[in-house]
Amino acid sequence: MDENVLKREEKAVFGLRSLYRKYGYLPYKMSKFEEYEYYIRNKDFLTSDRIITFNDTNGKLLALKPDVTLSIIKNGGDAPGCKQKVYYNENIYRVSGSTGQYREIMQAGLECIGDIDLYDIYETVSLAAQSLQLISEDFVIQISHLGVLAAVLDRISGDQKFRQSAIAYIAEKNAHDLSRLCREYGIGAEESRILSGFVTIYGNREWVLDQLEALCGSWAEESLAQLKALSKMLDKTEFNPKILFDFSVVNNMNYYNGIVFKGFLNGICDGILAGGQYDKLMQKLQRKAGAIGFAIYLDLLEQLPGNRAEYDVDVLLLYNEETDFSCVSRQVERLIAEGKNVYAQKQIPPKLRCRQIVRLGKDGAEC
Amino acid sequence: MLNVALPKGRLGEKVYAMFEKAGFECPSIRENNRKLIFENPEKQVRYFWVKPSDVAIYVERGAADIGIAGKDILLEYQPEVYELLDLGLGKCRMAVAAPVGFYDDGERTLRVATKFPHIAANHYARIGREIDIIKLNGSIELAPILGLSNVIVDIVETGTTLQENNLAVVENIVPISARLIANKAAFHFNHIQIEEILDALKKQVDSND
Numbered sequence: 001m002d003e004n005v006l007k008r009e010e011k012a013v014f015g016l017r018s019l020y021r022k023y024g025y026l027p028y029k030m031s032k033f034e035e036y037e038y039y040i041r042n043k044d045f046l047t048s049d050r051i052i053t054f055n056d057t058n059g060k061l062l063a064l065k066p067d068v069t070l071s072i073i074k075n076g077g078d079a080p081g082c083k084q085k086v087y088y089n090e091n092i093y094r095v096s097g098s099t100g101q102y103r104e105i106m107q108a109g110l111e112c113i114g115d116i117d118l119y120d121i122y123e124t125v126s127l128a129a130q131s132l133q134l135i136s137e138d139f140v141i142q143i144s145h146l147g148v149l150a151a152v153l154d155r156i157s158g159d160q161k162f163r164q165s166a167i168a169y170i171a172e173k174n175a176h177d178l179s180r181l182c183r184e185y186g187i188g189a190e191e192s193r194i195l196s197g198f199v200t201i202y203g204n205r206e207w208v209l210d211q212l213e214a215l216c217g218s219w220a221e222e223s224l225a226q227l228k229a230l231s232k233m234l235d236k237t238e239f240n241p242k243i244l245f246d247f248s249v250v251n252n253m254n255y256y257n258g259i260v261f262k263g264f265l266n267g268i269c270d271g272i273l274a275g276g277q278y279d280k281l282m283q284k285l286q287r288k289a290g291a292i293g294f295a296i297y298l299d300l301l302e303q304l305p306g307n308r309a310e311y312d313v314d315v316l317l318l319y320n321e322e323t324d325f326s327c328v329s330r331q332v333e334r335l336i337a338e339g340k341n342v343y344a345q346k347q348i349p350p351k352l353r354c355r356q357i358v359r360l361g362k363d364g365a366e367c
Numbered sequence: 368m369l370n371v372a373l374p375k376g377r378l379g380e381k382v383y384a385m386f387e388k389a390g391f392e393c394p395s396i397r398e399n400n401r402k403l404i405f406e407n408p409e410k411q412v413r414y415f416w417v418k419p420s421d422v423a424i425y426v427e428r429g430a431a432d433i434g435i436a437g438k439d440i441l442l443e444y445q446p447e448v449y450e451l452l453d454l455g456l457g458k459c460r461m462a463v464a465a466p467v468g469f470y471d472d473g474e475r476t477l478r479v480a481t482k483f484p485h486i487a488a489n490h491y492a493r494i495g496r497e498i499d500i501i502k503l504n505g506s507i508e509l510a511p512i513l514g515l516s517n518v519i520v521d522i523v524e525t526g527t528t529l530q531e532n533n534l535a536v537v538e539n540i541v542p543i544s545a546r547l548i549a550n551k552a553a554f555h556f557n558h559i560q561i562e563e564i565l566d567a568l569k570k571q572v573d574s575n576d
Contacts, residue, residue: 138556140555140556142555172448172449172450173449173450173451173549173554174449174450174451176452176453177450177453203558244555248449248551264551264552264555264556265552266552266556268429268552269427269428269429269550269552269553270429270447270551270552271551271552303429
């Protein structure tokens with residue numbers, strides 16, 4: 001097979017499938033539709049509650065999938081002591097934040113469901129890094145830990161409005177409004193300084209851990225210990241310097257807990273990979289297990305600069321009503337055998353970019 | 368090369384002066400010509416002027432790595448960007464204004480004229496007041512005078528225009544000023560240069576405080 005005919009996202013799908021199979025993940029195929037009510041019950045988990053709906057033949061309201069994770073959780077069963085590891089490659093339908101229009105998004109990803117331990121967390125982060133590495137060497141993964149953030153916020157304030165605003169400002173790396181918020185809510189100078197640390201402390205994992213240890217080590221011992229252990233395992237990987245700690249990665253804390261992460265490829269203006277541990281979502285959906293996973297938005301790969309073809313075809317083969325058709329066929333086969341792609345036509349199509357035009361005469365010879 | 372989107376107008380010129388003072392000058396920007404993009408290869412920086420309300424779009428979409436946008440635009444359009452610094456320039460406030468003596472008895476839907484429907488909707492949703500938003504693109508002060516709306520939600524700088532039209536601020540919503548913003552992906556791949564600029568600008572802001 002000529003791999004050059006594949007688009008970048010198609011090549012990525014093949015590569016990812018092969019990678020996930022190596023680690024024992026099984027393919028997960030699901031229906032394109034799901035009951036609308038299921039999404040509405042869990043709409044806070046979705047990036048938007050605007051969903052494409054239609055009536056099934058029996059009148060039931062269905063929706064085109066805006067999300068894959070929810071379907072995987074719904075359709076799985078709990079098997080104590082075991083883990084369910086699946087990967088997928090699906091199109092989902094969401095409203096674009098910038099245009100407000102529905103978009104079809106090509107998404108690949110994986111989910112590990114069960115009793116999640118440190119190895120599972122490491123494997124998921126490692127597979128996220130390997131997934132990006134398959135596409136480009138120039139990538140970064142930012143990891144945060146919601147357990148650390150939650151423990152610190154618990155010490156500072158129980159006010160839900162304060163917590164929501166503080167998290168939003170941390171996500172924006174917005175230290176000035178975070179300080180203003182702390183003043184408005186009468187938060188002490190020391191607590192305010194600790195919270196601001198989550199905006200200013202990011203980057204090299206070891207440095208971040210040292211800083212956090214000094215800043216709030218006793219407040220979030222368990223979560224920091226998990227981050228430390230994960231970091232130590234990542235030290236030994238080839239992509240070690242590309243995995244950083246950054247607390248601006250903040251997913252919905254009603255659903256996510258523990259590690260959350262986001263991946264960026266140089267040349268793409270938005271995060272192309274997002275994931276994390278979502279035990280709280282599992283609990284909300286009456287599942288006994290924990291879970292961790294990530295998704296890659298393959299449609300964003302279009303933004304990467306690539307080698308655009310200079311021509312649509314190598315040869316435009318022009319023949320007329322009088323040309324012997326078997327001669328046309330022979331000439332097409334000959335040119336293909338020479339490694340060229342051939343477009344046989346009677347007239348030059350408008351806007352076609354061809355490297356060479358070959359005109360055939362009555363006898364099928366070039367003229 | 369770091370791409371910087373500057374807002375056209377007086378604010379943009381003040382901001383460029385701050386970048387210049389921070390050591391990221393680009394002399395060609397001061398030349399009187401019709402060029403749109405100005406580059407200083409030595410400093411690895413490229414500036415371009417855009418409509419102030421478009422800065423956030425350029426940054427969010429990655430055409431600019433960093434830029435300067437008003438907090439009003441950030442609150443209205445909520446772009447997915449980092450908000451790195453309050454430059455303390457272009458200070459004003461987003462406020463609700465109404466004809467002098469206006470009293471909202473809460474019995475009827477409040478008609479609100481504004482250029483900022485999202486900010487207005489959020490503000491009234493927080494206090495649970497039912498409103499009808501009338502989106503206008505300019506001369507907002509005219510709306511309550513002609514009875515098109517009961518109140519307006521708009522930027523108030525000195526309050527002179529309001530005063531001259533017999534309007535007064537009823538409620539302040541949020542203080543507004545110019546903010547340094549960064550594209551999230553670009554920040555991770557250019558953080559050394561962006562942090563260098565951020566630190567230098569921060570020093571200037573702190574010394575002005």
